[in-house]
Amino acid sequence: MRLRLRPVDSSFYDLFTELARHLVEGADLLAEMLSEDADHASVAERMREAEHKADEATHAIVRRVNSSFVTPFDREDIYALGSGLDDIMDAMDEVVDQILVYEVKVLPAELSDQVAVLQRCAELTASAMPRLKAMHSLDEYWIEINRLENQGDKNHRRTLAKLFSGDFKAMEVLKLKDIVESLEEAVDGFERVANIVEQIAVKES
Amino acid sequence: MRLRLRPVDSSFYDLFTELARHLVEGADLLAEMLSEDADHASVAERMREAEHKADEATHAIVRRVNSSFVTPFDREDIYALGSGLDDIMDAMDEVVDQILVYEVKVLPAELSDQVAVLQRCAELTASAMPRLKAMHSLDEYWIEINRLENQGDKNHRRTLAKLFSGDFKAMEVLKLKDIVESLEEAVDGFERVANIVEQIAVKES
Amino acid sequence: MRLRLRPVDSSFYDLFTELARHLVEGADLLAEMLSEDADHASVAERMREAEHKADEATHAIVRRVNSSFVTPFDREDIYALGSGLDDIMDAMDEVVDQILVYEVKVLPAELSDQVAVLQRCAELTASAMPRLKAMHSLDEYWIEINRLENQGDKNHRRTLAKLFSGDFKAMEVLKLKDIVESLEEAVDGFERVANIVEQIAVKES
Numbered sequence: 001m002r003l004r005l006r007p008v009d010s011s012f013y014d015l016f017t018e019l020a021r022h023l024v025e026g027a028d029l030l031a032e033m034l035s036e037d038a039d040h041a042s043v044a045e046r047m048r049e050a051e052h053k054a055d056e057a058t059h060a061i062v063r064r065v066n067s068s069f070v071t072p073f074d075r076e077d078i079y080a081l082g083s084g085l086d087d088i089m090d091a092m093d094e095v096v097d098q099i100l101v102y103e104v105k106v107l108p109a110e111l112s113d114q115v116a117v118l119q120r121c122a123e124l125t126a127s128a129m130p131r132l133k134a135m136h137s138l139d140e141y142w143i144e145i146n147r148l149e150n151q152g153d154k155n156h157r158r159t160l161a162k163l164f165s166g167d168f169k170a171m172e173v174l175k176l177k178d179i180v181e182s183l184e185e186a187v188d189g190f191e192r193v194a195n196i197v198e199q200i201a202v203k204e205s
Numbered sequence: 206m207r208l209r210l211r212p213v214d215s216s217f218y219d220l221f222t223e224l225a226r227h228l229v230e231g232a233d234l235l236a237e238m239l240s241e242d243a244d245h246a247s248v249a250e251r252m253r254e255a256e257h258k259a260d261e262a263t264h265a266i267v268r269r270v271n272s273s274f275v276t277p278f279d280r281e282d283i284y285a286l287g288s289g290l291d292d293i294m295d296a297m298d299e300v301v302d303q304i305l306v307y308e309v310k311v312l313p314a315e316l317s318d319q320v321a322v323l324q325r326c327a328e329l330t331a332s333a334m335p336r337l338k339a340m341h342s343l344d345e346y347w348i349e350i351n352r353l354e355n356q357g358d359k360n361h362r363r364t365l366a367k368l369f370s371g372d373f374k375a376m377e378v379l380k381l382k383d384i385v386e387s388l389e390e391a392v393d394g395f396e397r398v399a400n401i402v403e404q405i406a407v408k409e410s
Numbered sequence: 411m412r413l414r415l416r417p418v419d420s421s422f423y424d425l426f427t428e429l430a431r432h433l434v435e436g437a438d439l440l441a442e443m444l445s446e447d448a449d450h451a452s453v454a455e456r457m458r459e460a461e462h463k464a465d466e467a468t469h470a471i472v473r474r475v476n477s478s479f480v481t482p483f484d485r486e487d488i489y490a491l492g493s494g495l496d497d498i499m500d501a502m503d504e505v506v507d508q509i510l511v512y513e514v515k516v517l518p519a520e521l522s523d524q525v526a527v528l529q530r531c532a533e534l535t536a537s538a539m540p541r542l543k544a545m546h547s548l549d550e551y552w553i554e555i556n557r558l559e560n561q562g563d564k565n566h567r568r569t570l571a572k573l574f575s576g577d578f579k580a581m582e583v584l585k586l587k588d589i590v591e592s593l594e595e596a597v598d599g600f601e602r603v604a605n606i607v608e609q610i611a612v613k614e615s
Binding site for chain 2: 567570571574580581583584587612
Binding site: 066097101102103169170171174 | 375
């Protein structure tokens with residue numbers, strides 16, 4: 001086993017885990033938003049809270065980096081991981097916002113497949129964060145995220161093809177396309193986070 | 206009072222102030238562009254000049270960083286501040302461009318609220334730049350910018366809701382949405398610049 | 411002549427040249443895609459292969475940086491150049507994808523001008539990569555890329571004006587605007603790469 005030259009400050013792993021747990025909550029709220037008879041205003045309210053808590057966790061990470069003399073891995077990687085997770089929350093929050101502001105009533109069923117991908121990605125990411133400490137079993141995490149991102153990419157193309165198939169009016173396409181792109185941004189965000197984790201693991205190995 | 210370990214090269218503050226003054230000019234040109242009976246071609250011509258001058262000020266900053274042995278604050282922060290300010294100019298220039306190229310004749314009144322936010326942000330930013338030297342009274346600057354960005358976010362959502370309310374045809378929405386998004390990008394740009402200034406102040410304190 | 415303090419690892423230049431050659435292939439495939447009676451599915455298949463090979467070349471560059479004790483120029487510049495080239499490939503791949511997924515049948519003739527700009531940019535970039543080694547004759551490369559990017563910008567505005575001229579229905583505009591923007595992203599990508607090369611040359615001079 002490798003000797004650690006840097007003391008382990010567990011609080012970083014706790015903060016990352018907390019931040020990632022907010023993403024699980026966000027993805028579950030998206031699933032609720034897409035369900036029939038969803039109370040859009042109530043979901044939006046809870047999403048706003050989740051987004052706010054994610055923001056606070058991100059700021060706590062940044063403050064801790066700034067005030068720590070030693071950090072468990074490179075400062076820039078800690079920033080990148082924190083802001084990478086926060087960006088995903090913002091993208092998920094935007095989906096809810098767009099559905100509300102555009103007053104979209106009917107959402108194509110294809111969107112649910114993408115939200116299922118996001119829920120799976122969020123769960124995997126949240127369970128990978130505590131494993132950063134010992135840097136073990138991370139391979140399966142990023143391999144699975146990459147598989148899910150490929151799946152998400154296929155969903156995205158299929159949904160776009162559907163939007164442009166002639167079943168929707170231009171105005172509906174304009175609204176739905178923004179929503180579909182925010183969902184894809186969230187999926188891409190999970191891949192970016194997995195890449196950051198992979199890079200951290202490579203440096204530490 | 207804290208001792209300065211680095212000599213103060215005033216020219217950096219002068220260059221940032223000059224660059225920010227071009228943003229004030231740009232925001233005023235946007236206000237003119239939205240006024241009734243505006244001469245769109247003439248405003249576009251003057252915006253192009255302002256954008257060109259902002260570009261030159263940004264390049265002067267980069268050249269000075271590259272040729273200075275010591276800089277008043279971290280090189281990367283100077284780059285970030287310079288390009289952050291320049292990005293705002295580009296976003297404002299794009300608004301004028303979009304109005305011209307899309308031949309938009311009627312602009313919804315909501316856009317003027319957003320341009321008023323931009324004018325206020327630009328004034329605040331330009332008056333904060335010389336204060337970077339002594340690092341004083343910057344708190345009120347970034348608190349006010351954050352308040353304005355929140356205001357801008359509300360304007361943005363209200364304008365989008367208006368665009369999708371059914372009062373506009375899809376083709377008009379397509380044009381106006383681009384313009385509305387460029388305006389929001391400019392507002393966001395001011396918040397990003399305020400964050401960079403805050404980070405510089407934290408490091409120097 | 412300047413003394414090299416760092417040994418020259420030729421393989422970096424070879425890898426960058428290989429990566430840039432894939433961009434030439436990509437730009438040529440775009441030209442084929444726009445030609446009358448093009449077999450869209452076949453072009454898409456070959457574009458996917460080119461994109462895959464570009465990905466592999468980029469990863470090879472990253473692996474080599476990570477495993478090299480000394481590098482011919484700054485690690486971060488090598489990353490930036492590699493990912494800058496890869497981003498262009500992604501943008502070109504997206505154009506083909508959008509034409510397929512949106513099932514666009516008729517493409518405005520203006521797009522061909524932009525693809526011609528991309529072909530010229532790709533050729534110039536591919537022939538500049540081996541010259542990174544001796545850092546000579548790079549000025550003419552980035553001056554010409556900047557000229558082409560200006561040309562591309564004019565093409566872009568002209569094409570947008572055409573799209574919004576009233577000749578196209580909102581649905582067609584929605585599809586074509588995405589394609590036109592991906593093309594512009596590719597052109598901008600070549601300018602970004604030229605800027606990275608210029609920065610490397612400035613540091614090394």
